[in-house]
Amino acid sequence: MSSALLTLTLWILIIVVLILIPVLLKRSVLIVWPYQVVICEKRGGFVRVLDTPGLHFVTPLFRSLHPVDIRTQTLNLPPMNLYSKDMKPFTLEATAFVKVEDPVKAHYHHEYYLQATKRAVQKAIKDVAAEMELEDIYLNREILAVRSVEESKKVCAEWGVSVEAMDVKDVVPRDPKEKIKLEEMYNKRRRALEELMVVKVIYE
Numbered sequence: 001m002s003s004a005l006l007t008l009t010l011w012i013l014i015i016v017v018l019i020l021i022p023v024l025l026k027r028s029v030l031i032v033w034p035y036q037v038v039i040c041e042k043r044g045g046f047v048r049v050l051d052t053p054g055l056h057f058v059t060p061l062f063r064s065l066h067p068v069d070i071r072t073q074t075l076n077l078p079p080m081n082l083y084s085k086d087m088k089p090f091t092l093e094a095t096a097f098v099k100v101e102d103p104v105k106a107h108y109h110h111e112y113y114l115q116a117t118k119r120a121v122q123k124a125i126k127d128v129a130a131e132m133e134l135e136d137i138y139l140n141r142e143i144l145a146v147r148s149v150e151e152s153k154k155v156c157a158e159w160g161v162s163v164e165a166m167d168v169k170d171v172v173p174r175d176p177k178e179k180i181k182l183e184e185m186y187n188k189r190r191r192a193l194e195e196l197m198v199v200k201v202i203y204e
Helices: 002-028 103-109 113-129 134-139 141-159 176-203
Strands: 029-032 036-042 045-050 054-057 063-069 073-076 080-083 089-100 161-173
Touching: 029 036, 036 103, 045 103, 063 103, 073 113, 080 113, 089 113, 089 134, 089 141, 103 141, 113 141, 113 161, 134 141, 134 161, 134 176, 141 161, 161 176
Parallel strands: none
Antiparallel strands: 029 054, 036 045, 036 063, 073 089, 080 089, 089 161
């Protein structure tokens, strides 16, 4: 009887081991892709950052892994209703391009770092627009974009995110007369630049 029980116990142990081995092997091998890094934690504490693409072997028990995407990401900002320095209302649409520069900061300093970055960019645009007249904003959108990037970079560095660039897609004055006037100025300026480029090409 004891021999049969021992045999049964041995078979149970063999089955458990055969089940555990693939599970432990799967949890021990980690693939880090070229577009990410992985933050390793053990018992709730930071251990290391896996930032080399390829296969890595990690401790299978009592650990957690947190992948962080380090590619440049696109933040499509919703239309913003703003006021310029000369108190003229307008709607602005823009896209920001951001990238995680410090994965550890991004993971530990802010739970939702992309949402926080979006809010910081929106605030920077609002603050910069309040320092520029509507005509300057409409005709020199790249200046608004560059200054907004500089301002938001200062804030987002706190949680390890860098604002790389910004594209101001549209500036629409809410006053129809103002819109028509600025559109005419913009088109006139664009034609002048096109003519200048043609002259430059001819003389070259």
